Amino acid sequence: MTAAPGPRLQNLWDDNRAKGMSEPEKLLYRSNLLGSDKRITNYGGGNTSAKVTETDPLTGQPVEVLWVKGSGGDVGSIKMDGFATLYMDKLRALKGVYKGVHMEDEMVGYLPHCTFNLNPRAASIDTPLHAYVPRAHVDHMHPDAIIAIAASKNSRELTQRIFGDEIGWLPWKRPGYELGLWLEKFCVENPEAKGVVLESHGLFTWDDDAKACYELTLATIQKAMDWFAAETAGKAVFGGAKHAALPADQRRAVAARLMPAIRGMISGLHPMVGHFDDQPAVLDFVNSVKLEPLAALGTSCPDHFLRTKIRPLVVGFDPGNPDLDATLAALKGEVEAYRDGYAAYYDRCKHPDSPPLRDPNAVVYLVPGVGMITFAKDKATARISGEFYVNAINVMRGADTVSEYCGLPEQEAFDIEYWLLEEAKLQRMPKPKSLAGRIALVTGGAGGIGSATADRMLREGACVLLADIDAEALDRTAQNLSGRHGRDVVRTVSMNVTKEEEVIAALAHAAAEFGGIDILVSNAGIASSAPVEQTTLELWNRNMDILSTGYFLVSRETFKVLRAQGMGGSVIFVASKNGLAASPNASAYCTAKAAEIHLARCLALEGAEAGIRVNVVNPDAVLRGSKIWSGEWLDQRASTYKTDKEGLEEMYRQRSMLKRSVFPEDIAEGVYFFASDLSSKSTGNILNVDAGNVQAFTR
Template identity: 70%
Template sequence: MLDTPTSNQSPLLADLWDAAHAATLSEPERLLYRSNLLGSDKRITNYGGGNTSSKIRMADPLTGELVDVLWVKGSGGDIGSMKLDGFATLYLDKLHALAKRYTGEEMEDAMVDLYPHTTFNLNPRATSIDTPLHGFLPARYVDHVHPDAVIAIAASADSRKITEEVWGGEIGWLPWRRPGFELGMWLKKFAEENPTAKGVVLEAHGLFTWGDSEEECYKRTVGSINKAIAWLADKSGGKPVFGGVKVPAADAATRRAVASAVMPVIRGLISEGTRKLGHFDDQPAVLDFVGSNDLDKLAPLGTSCPDHFLRTKIAPLVLPFDPATETVADLLPRLAPAIEAYRAGYAAYYERCKRPNSPAMRDPNAVVYLIPGIGMITFAGDKATARIAGEFYVNAINVMRGADTVSTYRGLPEQEAFDIEYWLLEEAKLQRMPKPKSLAGRVALVTGGAGGIGLATARRLAGEGACVVICDIDQTALAVADAALAKAFGRDVIAAFPVDVTKEETVVALFHEAAAAFGGLDILVSNAGIASSAAIEDTTLALWQRNMDILSTGYFLVSREAFKLLKAQNRGGSIVFIASKNGLVASPGASAYCTAKASEIQLARCLALEGAPHGIRVNVVNPDAVLRGSKIWSGEWRAQRAEAYKVDEGGLEEVYRQRSMLKLSVYPEDIAEGVYFFAADLSSKSTGNILNVDAGHAPSFTR
């Protein structure tokens, strides 16, 4: 999450250049070092934004002669996290030769098709649209970034005047121009006519800076941004932010409660055809904006920087609300009409601005949703994109804050915005996106997720593209499982919350947290469990009740809350119970456990009946003798079952293997495979079913 200051007094950027370290690096490595440093601070440029380059003398692989090679960030990369393979490499003389082919802006898209012909050393990294902006500047080292402070100036009505005031002749100014070959020619002309300039502000876009060494270029970029930060702080000090407060922020608990209530409803309304995932942000900068007097004036203007706009759409959807006088019950009925109105407005925007060759209209739903007093919600096809869209809109908020306190903020003209959004080159990039995984866009919640079957299930579902919430009563094991899953699949798609499934209030809180984390729910895997063994006369009431509390009441509580969430979304869903063959077949000395497991199966059947009209499927996976990694087999249960079979504990797994019809052991991953079948569309026409994963146990046959 961005660490955005709550006032106009923004701290200056730190100079992180380590000359001693840089001296140990090759030229390409120094370019990467410079890039990663700049991309490490979101005030300089956000994820995927900006680009960097170096012009490096290298041996031609064909002739062996030294040639100038342009190393520049390739298409779709992120300067903060990229590696050396993220740079495109081009013969500089061949890139310059393309200028002879260029006859005007009508050739913009055609020029992109020629860039591969300039590739050095068969580098497969695709070139970005900004390549000529770097290639035609004479400086050997060039940075292009999108700093909030600079864009605040670039997006103001007095952009050119303020640029002169802040930097004098050191940094020049160019009017708005969509990135491409023509803008590259503009930059070339500017550099030729202003040989002492150290950079240029692009109106409504960002900052270009350059230098004669990597270190000089980096320090010039940081120094130029710091001048803007200091100037804005000086000019805006003491002025009310966004015209002052209109709707004060609710307390943190209320904000999260409102978000968790509205996100599933919004998600259901906008997930026709493609499931969306949500992200909630209530940091101070967001609350300043959504609760301000100027919200209604500024929000419709949208963003200015093209990188911001591509991720946040033409404008956000503002959902009027005042937590001081209203409740979420007042807000919920407003959602559907507001979303429908936004869609209609977006369709009208498309019709006004479309070109003869424009791609078909894309998803007409908003990406950014602003709620006064509560915060910002963003939705996209995956969690990372939703989060990044929110980060970009925070950048836009910071830009509007700066621009509107020293001048007047201006967004991109509507036609320009449309031409960027529906740029044929962007459409081609979308068409090259890989096919989504089978559970992409879905949210799964797994109880008992810290080990054994639960952890294996979480891995299986996350591996198929789902966002996964794991929960467990064992907080130590939960933390270990959370870290392992996040390392394997990324922090964006994994969340972990402690829960005691026998306590109603903690179960209710769990589902609120899941909704706030990802926007809703699609899959519930009810897996939390225990096991016990005792003759009936030795079964205490406490032991009986503990089995019922966890295995019966616990399954009821999580299912009830899942039903509420799934019905609020109105997009169906899948609930999978991890029961046991003991729910079908009685075992001596385990009456409490068998009875509780049988109740799970009967509950699943009841829920299958109730869920069917809403597209909610409920199925059961019955394991048997899953010893490896299972927490229930690490305690008394293992010893008790070993005693029942008259073997030592080490021999118990072999007893179960030999007892099975297939003479195979059953592992957590086998159960996870059964869960995946019921969770995925593979079983879209199955509900009320039981799948035995037990290596064959004839008494457990369901028919």
């Protein structure tokens, strides 16, 4: 386990593309280029700005305007509307209002008074850090290589050694108005300097040209990377290896066992979603001699800290003697000890006006020999939190190899985490959607009902694992849903519900990808039509295998995960009107569907004490988008009712009491009802979505 140099940063600036751009457009271009490489800055981290001459909409006269990344934005994905715009003369006038550090937070309230052209984008707290640097273009980035310098015990000395007088150094100061004045003073006193390293924080660079500023930022970061590569070549990192990593499949299997258990322990306030990462940087750290002492120091950069909490939880797992049952037995005590430690940290550091104690559970869980697990309220945040901790690992790797790594002081960390301005930002967050933090498995996910159901749940904030036997259709469906809802929340698994090993693997996949499961939509289907004397044993068994045995296998494995979590859950069977009402020439199908419905009743009895609800949605004649209506079944049913394909849907519509067609989206609404808290007091129920069929009335 030794430090190794990575690929060099690429200069992606294209003069032909930039030609003809306005200064704000060049700012956007520069920002997106910088944010495209996580070695330059992490997601949501850093700021960029440009001071631009604009025409005042009131006077028609030219005025100087600061364009700066708005609050909560990400430079890699920002658009033009993501920048705040402020009059520079008004920003300078704020100096007359400022009376000292005691009113620093109040200065944020004055920023809206400086808004140019009624721009609704809120300015971030970092705005003064850009406004008062007397250069046209400013980049503030959080590169791992620079933060490794900034988080070293002798960071000032290292900065001077690597950059000379070209890049200066400032001691730790929480971002805000006062730090903006510090930067201005530094620039005035050091007019030849091209940037500054902020202790435990990051890098500022500046220039009067957009391209030159971009290239300076890259060159400064690359210089730090090159220095670390030379300085750490051949040296053991993190004190060397203490453990060996398990093989990849075993690492994932351990994560799949641990994640539902952890999820159940930490979802008391709201359901959490997990993310697993076993990339080489993570494995180097979790297998190292210095894992526990370095992890205890926490992160340094404020952006890292806000996403990953004061410190991670190191799970007591020994990959050399992998007793997973013993690890799971000890987990509850480890999680409780972390909560107690976090509460004690809050009590030590709180102020009279501090916000109340927040969720005391860890975000990051480090497992020797296995990797890193992160949990958050949604998948994207869990993934991004993991990315931030990888940044922190890279920082610790560099700082610990060339110096002594220093985490953010506890009180400073608390003052950022429980900053009243951060609390106000949290309070402005939109209300969670009804299925936020929930994880659903949808079998038959590539069909019309399955994909409509997945879409309905995704719209309500759930994560969805689509399972289907048709790999090509599954891929098309996943691409469609990911395009609308994002890649974080959609996963797929090829699964034959009649194959026990594939079902077990699918549930493990759900656990490793999302942390567990809350909702099972058992929807895999088949249909057959034949008079009883022409129904072969093979046809009979095929219906029973898929519609009865398959539903049993998926439910059994889902119950195991739901019980491991201890959070309750919802199981919904998509059955059929034919499970209640006999239909001619379909004895195998009708009987299998009746067995399916009765299985649901049995499971409702077994699951109730654990808060696991089991209900049934009964469709009828859902032709549009349904794969079972695209083959022989369509011809067979048309023949049974002595009509053609075109007349069959009209026949079903006229047969219904409401004289209406039933669509996949209608079934999805019924499934959503049972999946959501709207039906929190319902189990063992059957909901017919068939436009009315008197024969299928439940009795």
